[in-house]
Amino acid sequence: MAPFRPRIAIAGGGPSGVALALLLHRRGIPTTVFELRSKPTAVELARPSGMLDLHEESGLQTMRACGLLDAFQASVGDCSEAMRIVTSQNKLLHADEGTEDSQRPEIPRNVLTDLFVKNLPEGTIRWGQKALDAELACNSATGATEVMLKLGETTSGGDTTTATFDFVVGSDGAWSRIRRLVSDVRPSYSGVQFVTATVRLASTKYPRLVDLCGSGSLIALGGGNGILTHRGPQDSIRVYASVGTPDEHWAETAGLMGQTAAQVKTRLLADEGLFGKWAPGLKDLLATACDEETRDNPGLVADIMPLSELPVGYRWEHRMGVTLVGDAAHLMTPFAGEGVNVALWDVLDLAEVLGGVHGVKNATEWQAVVDERVGRFEEGMQARAKEKAGETMRNKEMMMGESGAEAMSQAMAQAMAAVKQRQMHLS
Known part of the structure; x- marks a missing residue:
């Protein structure tokens, strides 16, 4: 008998959504990713986009797990790790070239996403299809939980279809439609x-x-x-x-x-x-x-x-058949550079959970095993996100204050002094 393969959907084809699809693919678990954008052309991918700095414990670990670290390293270089902090009158308060203690290489968002996409099997991503709504239901014959996705064609006049899955991951960003299944909290300005x-x-x-x-x-x-x-x-x-x-x-x-x-x-x-x-x-x-x-x-x-942003410490009530990652789970502003990193950390952990179930015969058995594990995953993710969102909030308030440059340069000086002290202690 062929092993049971759950029907898994990922709403949203940003970095975390396609990274999760690739991590599961490497474990032999197929997924379907629904992404509202059309498939980008080579010209579009080459255009300047936001730069993302990946951190060792999160983003870079995910690149390793995807087998893409070498390809990632070959794709950086447009932006160095150098930083300058100046006042509104262009007075230089701080300058560095990055530190050996905390390397955070920068990569264009488009390039990072494409690294994952081009390593996925053809057809994994349904371009031009957006998750418009989701509903949880119980299969009367098997007792398994099912997630009904309402999908909209964003490139062909708005036609809608419905598809059924055993598990859905909301990676659909700030205004996630999947989040509605677990919470009525919405981001605030x-x-x-x-x-x-x-x-x-x-x-x-x-x-x-x-x-x-x-x-x-x-x-x-x-x-x-x-x-x-x-x-x-x-x-x-x-x-x-x-x-x-x-x-x-x-x-x-x-x-x-x-x-x-x-x-x-x-x-x-x-x-x-x-x-x-x-x-x-x-x-x-x-x-x-x-x-x-x-x-x-x-x-x-x-x-x-x-x-x-979502509130610092945002949590939701766990429900079988669904979870959230990335901005859908812990939207934060970019003032600490943590958004994509905690998102990639999310999917690295979630892939371990979803990929670690073996020897089950059907959806009911699979959900019985995976549900508790997903609950523990959410607890850990939410605790980690609370820490990173708190850091982001403090940075936002510091940088957007009346004397933002002075406050930030002082914080950087303290951080670099702490790095030197650690290095001295280790030597």
Whole structure:
């Protein structure tokens, strides 16, 4: 008799969703991933995207478990681990080249996701299909729990279908539809907006900006706002104007809805409560990035995003047949660089749970074995996420404070002193 194979669905094809699919595939367990986007083209994958720094205990461990560490290491290099912290008047307070004690290599989000995707069997990912809703039911014949997914075709006019699974993993991000099965808690506004723009071919076109930003990350903070950058593919500088405001609908209130980045630039640089009083070099960086974004994408509306977060310590009541990972489980802002790392840690642990069940004959037996293990997985994940979300919240409050650069540079000095002390102790 062939071994029982559970019907497992993963809602969401971001890094954690496709990493989980690959981890299970390597254990001989097939899955189906539903991803609302169309399959990206080579041109789209090559475009600059957000950079992600992977940490040793989480992201890098997952790359090893997927057999992709060598491919990962071959894909980094667009952004070094160097960091500069400056005030709003461009006074340098801290600079480092990264530390040997804590290496965190940077990789473009698109490239990381594609590393997982191209190692999955063809057909694993159902591109252009979004999980619209989910419902738990009991199979009257077997007594097994079943999860009914309502799926929407995002590329063919919105047709809907329904599919049934023995287990569903919600990896579908901040506004997860799968989360509704276990909780009615929704993310709340964090008090921060990001305006994103990109300068491509920076070394050739704008060497002065390369000198300002360096080979890694620049963090300019002050007055409750910030300009954050990192280097990326196509010799790019990715620029995030971080605006602290209690108004979740700031873009609408400020009259920026429907405007291009070049148009939004005017408001950002004219308002003395935003970046109007910042140093000329930093204003030049922001202005150039906004102009280049519009030049590269004529007519495209500016990328203005209110950042949301789930409560620190968010938990849900365990239910058979479903669990959450990544942003669906513990959405946090990017101020500690932990989001993708805890997500990859989640799926590394979950793959061990789902892949560790053997010798069962049917869905009822499989669920009886796996359910308690999933419950323990959730307990551990939620405890870990609470710690990382707390760190993220503290960083957000520090960086978006009135004297963010001074506070962050002091924290970095303390962290580096602690590293040196550990190294001395070990030697």
